[in-house]
Amino acid sequence: MNYWSQFFIPTLKESPADAEIASHKLLVRAGLVRKLGGGLYTYMPLGLRVIHKITQICREEINAGGGIELWMPHVHPVENWTEGPRWNVAREIMFRADSAGAGKRAPAEPEFVLGPTHEEIITPLAKTEITSYRDLPKNFYQIATKFRNEIRPRYGLMRAREFIMMDSYSFDADDEGATQNYLRMKSAYERFFTRLGVQFIAVEADTGVMGGNFSHEFMVPAEVGDNDVLYCDESGYAANREKAASAIVPADLADAAPAGAVEEFATPGVVTIAQLEAAPHSVPAGSQFKTLVYIGDGKPFIVILRGNDELEEAKLGSLGFSLFRPATPEEIAPVLGAKPGSLGAVRGTIKDPSALAGVFADHAIRLVGNGVTGANKDGFHLRHVNVARDLAITRFGDFRRVREGEPCPVCGKPLKLRRGIEVGHIFKLGTKYSERYNAVYTDAQKQSRLMVMGCYGIGVSRSMQAIIEQSHDADGIIWPWAVAPFQVLVCLLDPQNEEAKSVAQKLAAAAEQAGADVLIDDREERPGVKFKDADLIGIPLRVTIGGKGLKEGVVEVKWRAEKEMAKVPVGVAESHLATLVRDAWEKAPRVK
Amino acid sequence: MNYWSQFFIPTLKESPADAEIASHKLLVRAGLVRKLGGGLYTYMPLGLRVIHKITQICREEINAGGGIELWMPHVHPVENWTEGPRWNVAREIMFRADSAGAGKRAPAEPEFVLGPTHEEIITPLAKTEITSYRDLPKNFYQIATKFRNEIRPRYGLMRAREFIMMDSYSFDADDEGATQNYLRMKSAYERFFTRLGVQFIAVEADTGVMGGNFSHEFMVPAEVGDNDVLYCDESGYAANREKAASAIVPADLADAAPAGAVEEFATPGVVTIAQLEAAPHSVPAGSQFKTLVYIGDGKPFIVILRGNDELEEAKLGSLGFSLFRPATPEEIAPVLGAKPGSLGAVRGTIKDPSALAGVFADHAIRLVGNGVTGANKDGFHLRHVNVARDLAITRFGDFRRVREGEPCPVCGKPLKLRRGIEVGHIFKLGTKYSERYNAVYTDAQKQSRLMVMGCYGIGVSRSMQAIIEQSHDADGIIWPWAVAPFQVLVCLLDPQNEEAKSVAQKLAAAAEQAGADVLIDDREERPGVKFKDADLIGIPLRVTIGGKGLKEGVVEVKWRAEKEMAKVPVGVAESHLATLVRDAWEKAPRVK
Missing domain, CATH: 3.90.960.10 (YbaK/aminoacyl-tRNA synthetase-associated domain)
Structure with missing residues (x-):
C-alpha cells in the first residue's frame, strides 16, 4: 500500500492555459502528467502507474495473440530509412539526431533519425534472422517510445512529440498466413480494449503512407476525436471518413445518354x-x-x-x-x-x-x-x-467524401456519423517492405520467396487519455477498475487519531489481500480538500474513516461512479471491502 | 511456458567481428541482442526477458529505498540544458534533435537534445512542484533509455549510444537529510546487486563533471573492466583510481631543509x-x-x-x-x-x-x-x-596516480589493484543544481531555502553484460538464477514422441508451478545441437527427456554450472524438479 504523504500527486485547481479538451485538463489537474515542452510530457507517479497497467494488459493480450516481445533502438541509422519505401514522406514528420557538440553544424543529410515506427528496422532484421519456412510465422512486437516532430503539438498526449506505442510486425510464408495473423491481432486488440474498460469500435481504414492491402482502425468514440467515423447500426459497417464508401451510385447504373452536342x-x-x-x-x-x-x-x-x-x-x-x-x-x-x-x-x-x-x-x-x-x-x-x-x-x-445519411454500402440504410479518437491501427502490408529490403525465406521446395507482412500499432499513452475523455464528470476522472492507478482509496480524515489510523491500515491490508492496489490519504488536510482530490484523481472505490462516522462505529464506502454512499460497521468493514474488491474484479470487463 | 519453436532465439556459432570481449561475443551468439548500427542494439526476445527481470528487481529495491517512479521525456528542450551548470561539457557527448525534413538545415544551435541523464529536467520540475518542507524529502526515479553520442562505441552494451539506466534524484530540506537519502540509496544498490547474483564492490569515486560532495561507484570486478580499483583487504578501503589516495606522504612529514643555493x-x-x-x-x-x-x-x-x-x-x-x-x-x-x-x-x-x-x-x-x-x-x-x-x-x-602496493590511506597496508566494470554510481550533489535553477522550498519558519540534492544511476543494460562477463565459461553463459531469461530448460530430444512430449509438459508445468520460468526445446534438431545451444544460452537448470534415458524410465537433470548430471526416475521427476526450483529460490542471493 502507498501513503499519499509519501507518494507524489500534485493536484491542481486550475487547468493549464493550453488545455482545450477535458482529458488534457484532467491529465494535468490530477497530477498524472507535467509538460516539459511542446508535446513533451513527464509521466508523474500516478500517471505512470496507469501506463504500466495498460502496458501489462497489452503485453498479455499480444502474447496471447502470438506476439514475441523485443525492443528496438530509438535512434536509427538513416540508411535504414533511405533504403525503405517512404523516406521522402516520413522524413517530414521525423527528428534527425546529430552531434550537439559546440560548433558542429549538422550535415546536410542526417546520420541518424528517431523512430516514429519500426518497419524500416524490423524488416532488415527479419531478412537476416529468418531464413527458412520453418521459422515462420513470426510476430514481433515492442512497447516503446516513438518520436514525431509535430509542428503543432496539442491535446496533451493526443498529438505529442513523444508517445508510447505498442508496435507489432508479423511475417508469414504466404498471404493466407498473413490474413490469419491479421485476424489474430484483430482479436487481440478487441480483448485488449475490452479489458481496458473503454468503449471502442473497429472501423475500416485507409492504409495511407503505410501501404498495404487493408486495414482497420480502433476508435474510442468521443466528441473531441480527430477522426470522423461513418457507420451503420443495421449492417455493422464502420469506416474512417478517409476510407468510407457509400452506395450513392447504384451498382447497375447505366451510362447517361447525351443530351445534345457540347x-x-x-x-x-x-x-x-x-x-x-x-x-x-x-x-x-x-x-x-x-x-x-x-x-x-x-x-x-x-x-x-x-x-x-x-x-x-x-x-x-x-x-x-x-x-x-x-x-x-x-x-x-x-x-x-x-x-x-x-x-x-x-x-x-x-x-x-x-x-x-x-x-x-x-x-x-x-x-x-x-x-x-x-x-x-x-x-x-x-x-x-x-x-x-x-x-x-x-x-x-472513389475520391469523394461520404456524408452522413448516404446509403450504407452494405445494406443501403442511411449512414451515421460520429467522432472518435484513434487508439489502434492494424495493417495487412503484403510485400511492400519485404520486397524493398529483399526479405526472403526458403520454402519447403527450396525456392526463395518474399515474406508477407502485417503491422499493428496501439497508442498506449493515447489510450490513457482516451479513457479519461470517455470516463469523467465535472469533478474529475472515473477510472475503469483494471487501469486505475489505485483501485481503493482509504481516506483517513484524522491521521493523528491512532484508532482511525489502525482501522485504515487494516482495511487497506484487506483490500490489498483481495487484489486491489491501495492508496491511503494520510495528509493533514481538511475533509473537503481530500474529497475534492479523491474525485479529481478518480480512484474507483473510496473508504472514508473518521469524523462522526467513526464515533458511530461505521466507515463510509462510496464508488466514484455513483452518488450514494454506504455506511458499514467497522466490525465487518474488512470482509465487506474484500468482497467489493473481489466482485469488482469479477465484474471488470474481461475476456473469455 | 514457452516453446523454443514458437519463441525466437537466433544462436550463432561465430562471434561478430567487432566483438573484443567474451560478454559481447556471448550477447550476440546467444541471440540476446543484434546490432543495428554502431552502439545501437535491438534487445532480442531472450535478452529482453533478462532486461525485464533486472528492471523489476531494480524497481522493487529502489521503491524499498523510498524511490517514487516517474518517467521523463527523452527529448529535452535545449533551454533546460543551457540554463544548467554543465551544458558546455555535456553537449560534446550529446545528440541534438532537429527536423529531418527535406532541405531543412539544422539551426546553428539545437532546438532539442536527447537526454544522457536528467538533472536538467527533474530540478526545474522539483522547483515547480515542491514548495514546502512538508513535501520533503522526495526521491524520484525512472528506468529509461539514455543517449550518448559515443564517437567510438565498443564492447557491445558497455559503451553504447543508447542504454537503459535507472536514474534517481533525491531532494532534501538539508544536508543531513541528503546524507540519509544517500545512505538509503547505497543500501538499495547493495540489495539490488546482491539479488542480481553478481559479485560487486562499492568504491569511493570522483564526482567529475556531475559535481557534488562525494560519491561511490559500484563495480563488478572483471579483467576487461574499464576502471582500475585500488583496494585494501585489511581496512575495506576501495576507490576508483581517479579518486584513490595513498599514505605515501606521512601526515607528520616535516619540510625538507634546503641543501644549498639554487x-x-x-x-x-x-x-x-x-x-x-x-x-x-x-x-x-x-x-x-x-x-x-x-x-x-x-x-x-x-x-x-x-x-x-x-x-x-x-x-x-x-x-x-x-x-x-x-x-x-x-x-x-x-x-x-x-x-x-x-x-x-x-x-x-x-x-x-x-x-x-x-x-x-x-x-x-x-x-x-x-x-x-x-x-x-x-x-x-x-x-x-x-x-x-x-x-x-x-x-x-592530490594529483598523482596511486600505484598498487602503496600504503592504504586508512591502515597503511599495501593497496591492491583490480579492474572493474562500473554498473552504478551515487552522488551527493549538494546544491549545485538547485542553486542554478533556484529550486527552493519554504521551511517551517517560512524562510526560502535551497533543496539539497543527490543523484543516482544504475546501468541496467550494462549490468546484463557485466553479469555475463563475470559468469560464463568456454561453452556459454551461466545465468544467475534470479535474472535468467528462463530458469528451467526442458530439453525434448524427440519432439515427435508423444510419451516424451507428455512427460516434458508435465515437468514444465511442475517447474512453473514451483516458481520457475520454463522453456521447452521442442525443435527438430540433433541432441548435440540442442545441448550446445543450451550451454550457450545458459539456462540454470536443464532437464533432458528422451533417448536411452526415457527407455530406462529416467530423465536427466543437470545444472548449467556443474559438470555432473543426475538420473531421476520419471515417476518422481515432477516432485524432484519442483523441489530443485524451490531450493534454488531459497538459495538465490537475497536480502534480509
Whole structure:
C-alpha cells in the first residue's frame, strides 16, 4: 500500500492555459502528467502507474495473440530509412539526431533519425534472422517510445512529440498466413480494449503512407476525436471518413445518354461552383463537374468530382503516387490552358494532354447526365457534357467524401456519423517492405520467396487519455477498475487519531489481500480538500474513516461512479471491502 | 511456458567481428541482442526477458529505498540544458534533435537534445512542484533509455549510444537529510546487486563533471573492466583510481631543509625525465620535479609532480575549472619562457606569472628534499631546488596516480589493484543544481531555502553484460538464477514422441508451478545441437527427456554450472524438479 504523504500527486485547481479538451485538463489537474515542452510530457507517479497497467494488459493480450516481445533502438541509422519505401514522406514528420557538440553544424543529410515506427528496422532484421519456412510465422512486437516532430503539438498526449506505442510486425510464408495473423491481432486488440474498460469500435481504414492491402482502425468514440467515423447500426459497417464508401451510385447504373452536342458559353467572372449555380447561369451544383489539378510525384493529374461533392484527399492515396499535392495556378495554366475556375477535362480542350499523369474521375460523376464544366479557356464553360462521350477519363475511382445519411454500402440504410479518437491501427502490408529490403525465406521446395507482412500499432499513452475523455464528470476522472492507478482509496480524515489510523491500515491490508492496489490519504488536510482530490484523481472505490462516522462505529464506502454512499460497521468493514474488491474484479470487463 | 519453436532465439556459432570481449561475443551468439548500427542494439526476445527481470528487481529495491517512479521525456528542450551548470561539457557527448525534413538545415544551435541523464529536467520540475518542507524529502526515479553520442562505441552494451539506466534524484530540506537519502540509496544498490547474483564492490569515486560532495561507484570486478580499483583487504578501503589516495606522504612529514643555493646547469637536448635520469646528469626521477601546464577555463595553470609520479588527470577536477586541457607548446612559451622539457616553477624564473591561474603542487613533491627542475630557459635546469623555499606554489593537492602496493590511506597496508566494470554510481550533489535553477522550498519558519540534492544511476543494460562477463565459461553463459531469461530448460530430444512430449509438459508445468520460468526445446534438431545451444544460452537448470534415458524410465537433470548430471526416475521427476526450483529460490542471493 502507498501513503499519499509519501507518494507524489500534485493536484491542481486550475487547468493549464493550453488545455482545450477535458482529458488534457484532467491529465494535468490530477497530477498524472507535467509538460516539459511542446508535446513533451513527464509521466508523474500516478500517471505512470496507469501506463504500466495498460502496458501489462497489452503485453498479455499480444502474447496471447502470438506476439514475441523485443525492443528496438530509438535512434536509427538513416540508411535504414533511405533504403525503405517512404523516406521522402516520413522524413517530414521525423527528428534527425546529430552531434550537439559546440560548433558542429549538422550535415546536410542526417546520420541518424528517431523512430516514429519500426518497419524500416524490423524488416532488415527479419531478412537476416529468418531464413527458412520453418521459422515462420513470426510476430514481433515492442512497447516503446516513438518520436514525431509535430509542428503543432496539442491535446496533451493526443498529438505529442513523444508517445508510447505498442508496435507489432508479423511475417508469414504466404498471404493466407498473413490474413490469419491479421485476424489474430484483430482479436487481440478487441480483448485488449475490452479489458481496458473503454468503449471502442473497429472501423475500416485507409492504409495511407503505410501501404498495404487493408486495414482497420480502433476508435474510442468521443466528441473531441480527430477522426470522423461513418457507420451503420443495421449492417455493422464502420469506416474512417478517409476510407468510407457509400452506395450513392447504384451498382447497375447505366451510362447517361447525351443530351445534345457540347456547347461553349461565356461565363465572365465565374470561377466557383456557387457562382455558376447563381443567376444568370443557374446550373445546379449537382450538374456541374468539379475539375481539380494535383501534382503526383512531380507530374500533374486531374481529379473530376460532382460539383456538390468534396474531395476526400486521403483517397488519392489509391492512385499510387508516393507524394501528391494540389497544383498551383502557375503549374496548371501551361497544361490545361486556363486558370482555376474555367478548368475541365473534355477531350480536345486540354492544352497539353501528354503532360498529364492521368484524369481520374469519381464514380459519382456518372450520376450527372447533362453536365457543365470549364472550357479550359478563361471565362468560358461547356454545357451538354456527357461523361462517357466527352470526358478524357483515365479511370474511375472513389475520391469523394461520404456524408452522413448516404446509403450504407452494405445494406443501403442511411449512414451515421460520429467522432472518435484513434487508439489502434492494424495493417495487412503484403510485400511492400519485404520486397524493398529483399526479405526472403526458403520454402519447403527450396525456392526463395518474399515474406508477407502485417503491422499493428496501439497508442498506449493515447489510450490513457482516451479513457479519461470517455470516463469523467465535472469533478474529475472515473477510472475503469483494471487501469486505475489505485483501485481503493482509504481516506483517513484524522491521521493523528491512532484508532482511525489502525482501522485504515487494516482495511487497506484487506483490500490489498483481495487484489486491489491501495492508496491511503494520510495528509493533514481538511475533509473537503481530500474529497475534492479523491474525485479529481478518480480512484474507483473510496473508504472514508473518521469524523462522526467513526464515533458511530461505521466507515463510509462510496464508488466514484455513483452518488450514494454506504455506511458499514467497522466490525465487518474488512470482509465487506474484500468482497467489493473481489466482485469488482469479477465484474471488470474481461475476456473469455 | 514457452516453446523454443514458437519463441525466437537466433544462436550463432561465430562471434561478430567487432566483438573484443567474451560478454559481447556471448550477447550476440546467444541471440540476446543484434546490432543495428554502431552502439545501437535491438534487445532480442531472450535478452529482453533478462532486461525485464533486472528492471523489476531494480524497481522493487529502489521503491524499498523510498524511490517514487516517474518517467521523463527523452527529448529535452535545449533551454533546460543551457540554463544548467554543465551544458558546455555535456553537449560534446550529446545528440541534438532537429527536423529531418527535406532541405531543412539544422539551426546553428539545437532546438532539442536527447537526454544522457536528467538533472536538467527533474530540478526545474522539483522547483515547480515542491514548495514546502512538508513535501520533503522526495526521491524520484525512472528506468529509461539514455543517449550518448559515443564517437567510438565498443564492447557491445558497455559503451553504447543508447542504454537503459535507472536514474534517481533525491531532494532534501538539508544536508543531513541528503546524507540519509544517500545512505538509503547505497543500501538499495547493495540489495539490488546482491539479488542480481553478481559479485560487486562499492568504491569511493570522483564526482567529475556531475559535481557534488562525494560519491561511490559500484563495480563488478572483471579483467576487461574499464576502471582500475585500488583496494585494501585489511581496512575495506576501495576507490576508483581517479579518486584513490595513498599514505605515501606521512601526515607528520616535516619540510625538507634546503641543501644549498639554487644553481643553473646546462642540459642541452634533455627534454624528458628519463634523459635527465641518464648519464651524464644522473638525476633520479624521484629527485626531479615534473612541471605540467594546463589551460583551465581559458587560463594557463601549472601542476607540479614528482618526476617518478604520473598525473591522474581526473583529480584536476578538484581545482574547480569547468573545462581544462593540456596546454600546447605555443601557449606555454609566452608564459613560462621556454618549451616543454625545460619548464619549472621556481620563483623568479616564470616569464609572466600574472598570466597564470595558479601553481598546483602534488603533496608528494614534499618528499623531494633537494630537487632538479627546468629553468624556464631552453636547455637549462636548476639544481638544489627546495620545495618550501623555491617553488611558487598556490596550493597543494592530490594529483598523482596511486600505484598498487602503496600504503592504504586508512591502515597503511599495501593497496591492491583490480579492474572493474562500473554498473552504478551515487552522488551527493549538494546544491549545485538547485542553486542554478533556484529550486527552493519554504521551511517551517517560512524562510526560502535551497533543496539539497543527490543523484543516482544504475546501468541496467550494462549490468546484463557485466553479469555475463563475470559468469560464463568456454561453452556459454551461466545465468544467475534470479535474472535468467528462463530458469528451467526442458530439453525434448524427440519432439515427435508423444510419451516424451507428455512427460516434458508435465515437468514444465511442475517447474512453473514451483516458481520457475520454463522453456521447452521442442525443435527438430540433433541432441548435440540442442545441448550446445543450451550451454550457450545458459539456462540454470536443464532437464533432458528422451533417448536411452526415457527407455530406462529416467530423465536427466543437470545444472548449467556443474559438470555432473543426475538420473531421476520419471515417476518422481515432477516432485524432484519442483523441489530443485524451490531450493534454488531459497538459495538465490537475497536480502534480509
